[in-house]
Amino acid sequence: MKSSSYSLIDHIKLLLDSNEWYLEKIRTKNTLPFQEEIFCMAVISNAWSALEGYINFIASLAKFARKLESHEMAFLEEMDWKLNDKGKFEKQTAYQSTTKKFLFLLERFSSVKIVKFNKSRIWNDMKVSEKIRNGLIHPKETIVFKDFNLETAEMTHKTAKLAILFLEKKVLKSKHSSFQS
Amino acid sequence: MSSKKFIFQDKKIKIDSDTTKILDDFFDTIPTLEKELEKTLLVLFDSKTKVFYTLCNIKKKNFVGLVDKNAVIDPDLQEDYKLNRDLQPNNPDFKEMQNDASKGRQFTDIVVEYNKQYKPDRPLKILGGQHRAEAIEQKSPDESVHGLRIYFNLDKDKRAEIAIISNTNIDISPDLLDRMEEQRLDPPNKLRDFAYAIGLLEKGKDFADSRVNPNNLPTVRMARTFIVNFYKGREYEEDYDSDALEGMICSSSGMDSDYEKIYKIKNFAEDEKLVGAGKKFIELHKKQYKIASNREGLKQVKAHRMKAMAIAVVSAWSYVSGLLQRDSKRLSKFYDLPKNSGKNDPLNAKAMTAFQLKGVDPEAYRGLGTRTDAKERGRLITIFLEYSKAASGDEINPTLLDRAVRYYQGNKMRKEGDKYK
Numbered sequence: 001m002k003s004s005s006y007s008l009i010d011h012i013k014l015l016l017d018s019n020e021w022y023l024e025k026i027r028t029k030n031t032l033p034f035q036e037e038i039f040c041m042a043v044i045s046n047a048w049s050a051l052e053g054y055i056n057f058i059a060s061l062a063k064f065a066r067k068l069e070s071h072e073m074a075f076l077e078e079m080d081w082k083l084n085d086k087g088k089f090e091k092q093t094a095y096q097s098t099t100k101k102f103l104f105l106l107e108r109f110s111s112v113k114i115v116k117f118n119k120s121r122i123w124n125d126m127k128v129s130e131k132i133r134n135g136l137i138h139p140k141e142t143i144v145f146k147d148f149n150l151e152t153a154e155m156t157h158k159t160a161k162l163a164i165l166f167l168e169k170k171v172l173k174s175k176h177s178s179f180q181s
Numbered sequence: 182m183s184s185k186k187f188i189f190q191d192k193k194i195k196i197d198s199d200t201t202k203i204l205d206d207f208f209d210t211i212p213t214l215e216k217e218l219e220k221t222l223l224v225l226f227d228s229k230t231k232v233f234y235t236l237c238n239i240k241k242k243n244f245v246g247l248v249d250k251n252a253v254i255d256p257d258l259q260e261d262y263k264l265n266r267d268l269q270p271n272n273p274d275f276k277e278m279q280n281d282a283s284k285g286r287q288f289t290d291i292v293v294e295y296n297k298q299y300k301p302d303r304p305l306k307i308l309g310g311q312h313r314a315e316a317i318e319q320k321s322p323d324e325s326v327h328g329l330r331i332y333f334n335l336d337k338d339k340r341a342e343i344a345i346i347s348n349t350n351i352d353i354s355p356d357l358l359d360r361m362e363e364q365r366l367d368p369p370n371k372l373r374d375f376a377y378a379i380g381l382l383e384k385g386k387d388f389a390d391s392r393v394n395p396n397n398l399p400t401v402r403m404a405r406t407f408i409v410n411f412y413k414g415r416e417y418e419e420d421y422d423s424d425a426l427e428g429m430i431c432s433s434s435g436m437d438s439d440y441e442k443i444y445k446i447k448n449f450a451e452d453e454k455l456v457g458a459g460k461k462f463i464e465l466h467k468k469q470y471k472i473a474s475n476r477e478g479l480k481q482v483k484a485h486r487m488k489a490m491a492i493a494v495v496s497a498w499s500y501v502s503g504l505l506q507r508d509s510k511r512l513s514k515f516y517d518l519p520k521n522s523g524k525n526d527p528l529n530a531k532a533m534t535a536f537q538l539k540g541v542d543p544e545a546y547r548g549l550g551t552r553t554d555a556k557e558r559g560r561l562i563t564i565f566l567e568y569s570k571a572a573s574g575d576e577i578n579p580t581l582l583d584r585a586v587r588y589y590q591g592n593k594m595r596k597e598g599d600k601y602k
Contacts, residue, residue, distance in 0.1 A: 009540040057540055064584075064591030066423035109594040111601045171594055176543045 008057050009178055012164070015050040016179060019043045019157045026150050036150070041136055043153035047160035048098065048133040054164045055101045058171055062109055075104060099130055102163065110170040122166065125159040132156055187235075190225045200233055200334040207295045207331065210304070211247065214238040214326055230342050234332045242323040244305070248293075250314055252306035254344065255337045256299040268315055275312045282320035288313040289328035292347040294335050308332070308340065309347025355433035357390040359401035362435045366444055372404055375449035379459030403492060405431040405440040407462065407499040411455055412443055414503020421504045422566060425593035427559040428500035430492055458502040461516040465489050465498070465527055468519035472526040484551070485530035491550045494528070497561030501569070511569035518568065521575035529577045536582050541590060549582065556593075563589040 022039040025031050031039060059076045062068075074080055080094035096104075106112045117123055132147045133156065161179065168174050186208040189196070196204075204224065208216065215222055215237050222235045250268075269275055282288070292309030307314050317327055332343055363372055376382035381399050389398035410428045417426070431437035449455055466489035473485040480486070488494060505512035519527045534548035546552075549560060567573055567585040574581070 007539045061541075061587055061590045062594055064587040065595035066420075066588075066592060067595065107598070109598045111597060113601075171597075172541060172590075173597070174541070178540050 008053055012050045012053045012057070013179065015046040015053070016157075016161060016164075019046050019050075022046075023150075023154060023157065026153070037148050040148040040150060040153040044129075044133055044136055044148065044156045047153075047157040048129070048137075051102075051160040051163050052098050054167060055098060055105065058105050058109075058167055059101065061172075062105065065109075072104075072108060075101075097130070099126055102126070102167070105167065105171055112170050122159065122162055125155060126163055129156040129159045185221060187222050187224045190223065194226050196224075196233065197334075203295060203333045204233070206297070207333065211295070212239070212243045214240060230339050232332055232335060232339050232343070234330055236328065236330055238326045238328050240323070241317055241321040241325045241327065244314075244327060245318050247303055248305045248307060248314055248318070249300050249303035250307050250311050252294065252296075252308055252344075253299070254341050256296070257337075268311065272312075275316065278312055278316040279320045282316040282325075285322055285325055287326055287328070288317060291327065291329050292332070292343065293329050294332045294340060294343070296335070305329070305331075308344045354391040355435075356388075356392055356400040356402060358434045359405075359436075360388050360390060363388070363401050366441075371444060371447075371449050372401065372408075375408070375456070375459065376404055378450045378456050380463045381459065397487065397490070399490065402431050402433050402437075403490065403495055405437055406492060406496050407459065408447075408449060408455065409437070409439050409443060410496050410500040411458055411503040412447070413439075414500040415454070415506050417504055423592060425559050425589055425596055426500065426504075426562050427555040428496045428562055430496050430553055430558070454506055458499060461502070462489070462495075462498055464516075465519050468522070469526050469528050469530070472524070473530060476526070479526060479530060482530075482534075485526070485534070488526075488528045488530045488533070488550060493553045493557045493561055494550050496558050497565060500558075500562055501565040504566070505569060508569075510571070514571065515565060515569040518577070522577070523575075525576060527577070529582075532577070532579045532582060536579070536586070538583075538586055538590070549586075559593065560586050560589050563592075 019042075022043050026036050026039050063073065063076045068076075071081075074091065074094075075096065077091075078093060078095055079091040081089045082092045084090045103114060103117075106117065107114045132152050135147055164179060165177060168177055168179070187204060208222065213222070222237055224233055224235050226233055278286075278288075288310070290310070291307065291313055294306040294308055295304055296306050297304045313327075317325075321327070332339075335343065373382065373387065376388070376399065377384050381404060382388065386398065388401045388404065389396075392400050392402075406429070409431055413428065414426075429439065431440050447455075469489045470486050473479040473482075473488070484491070489498070501515060502512070505515055514521075521527075522529075528550075530550075533550050536549045537546050549564070550557070564577065564582060564585040567581055567588065568577055
């Protein structure tokens with residue numbers, strides 16, 4: 001409904017817009033010492049959040065489709081059927097990776113051929129971006145800080161935005177975009 | 182000038198020597214049918230523009246080498262700027278013209294200036310009727326004869342005036358063309374009789390000649406759309422709740438092929454189920470109109486009163502009434518929407534107008550039932566189907582609208598994927 005409430009789409013727009021702001025600051029060297037790296041980390045984190053949010057938005061619509069297999073519905077609800085200690089199957093939360101969810105939505109709800117898509121530049125960039133984002137969100141002793149620079153931040157932001165626009169075009173088949181003025 | 186060549190409309194009108202020379206040259210040079218038959222041409226005088234002209238005919242084989250479709254208003258100073266708009270080769274009317282020409286259609290009243298001031302080898306300058314001229318050139322048989330109105334000795338101002346008057350048409354509403362085309366059908370009156378039977382039209386009244394009319398009369402297109410969708414819905418055999426059905430809107434400006442097929446085999450006013458659906462629809466419209474005409478917050482907007490008559494709503498409502506013919510319980514609930522909605526407007530026009538699915542609808546979206554595209558019709562079909570379920574409550578409310586639109590969107594997405602599995 002039209003309302004003043006803050007929607008998931010608004011949130012995604014905010015994440016993408018704030019990235020533009022961060023990137024502009026870095027590009028124009030309008031930053032304090034240490035800020036550049038922090039801003040890059042923010043961009044990477046925001047970009048991936050935006051993509052994940054949009055995937056969840058599409059999934060929230062897909063869940064309304066009839067005639068889906070039970071495993072497809074479970075996947076969309078981030079659940080899985082597991083045997084419990086009473087010997088019965090029950091639904092349990094099962095988080096899926098963003099790229100897996102992305103592939104599933106494309107494969108099940110669009111005309112995109114996944115075999116072909118897997119060879120595309122955007123898919124390659126998504127895998128690279130996911131690795132960088134995971135290094136940021138799940139830091140390990142071997143974390144490579146050189147990943148958080150303007151180049152990787154720009155690439156991750158651009159990739160997330162392209163992936164969102166790709167889903168919007170291929171799954172929603174929108175003639176207009178909510179993310180491009 | 183020989184008196185055998187021309188006679189004038191009125192001997193009192195004086196003709197200048199320049200025009201006389203041009204007229205003579207025209208007669209001597211242009212192989213008109215009149216010349217071939219040794220008939221005298223009548224020269225007329227337009228008192229408004231003060232120009233001489235004649236009406237004559239010419240064979241296609243003689244016309245093609247002499248015609249100039251790139252006439253200009255000002256050959257002295259603006260020879261490069263042509264008068265006519267660009268040819269529209271894909272315009273459906275032009276395609277029909279070509280088709281007619283190939284079958285021997287003889288076109289008339291092509292407006293031409295006889296002028297050798299520029300491109301003298303092509304002195305028949307087209308001022309009005311370039312598409313007809315093109316169709317003749319491309320498709321007419323060589324011996325076919327076409328009518329020309331030839332003007333002589335025009336200056337820039339006169340030429341512009343003639344060109345403007347030759348290209349001015351009062352727009353004919355597509356709804357009027359539909360109505361005219363409806364009257365052509367045989368046996369006659371099927372649609373009008375149906376409209377009388379359900380109360381869409383008062384006895385003796387006819388369909389509107391334009392969608393926007395002061396008495397809110399329905400159009401032929403609206404009634405055709407109702408009928409076609411009812412039958413399409415009734416013929417659908419799959420599980421309608423799992424599909425993303427979209428119905429259709431009859432084409433306008435003449436005849437709709439789906440409607441014409443149904444017209445040939447159905448007698449609308451005698452189909453009990455169709456008439457029943459029609460009467461229920463009128464009940465819905467009357468209740469919507471009445472409530473929305475009197476209630477604060479609704480009465481200010483005409484679209485709220487006429488919500489049921491919005492063509493996308495008509496299409497979806499009749500489609501669903503056709504679909505539900507095989508489920509009497511759901512059909513009954515669907516038909517009872519006007520009753521069940523109590524004191525409220527049955528279609529909940531305000532909630533429909535306020536609806537927007539963020540991330541899917543553009544910012545400029547003005548709510549449900551305002552557009553006519555397939556997505557809009559599909560959403561409305563799903564809303565009515567959802568409403569017809571016993572569990573959905575008695576009224577159309579924002580929750581139902583949101584749920585139904587998501588069902589439509591989800592099913593639409595799944596169907597797209599199914600196609601490529």
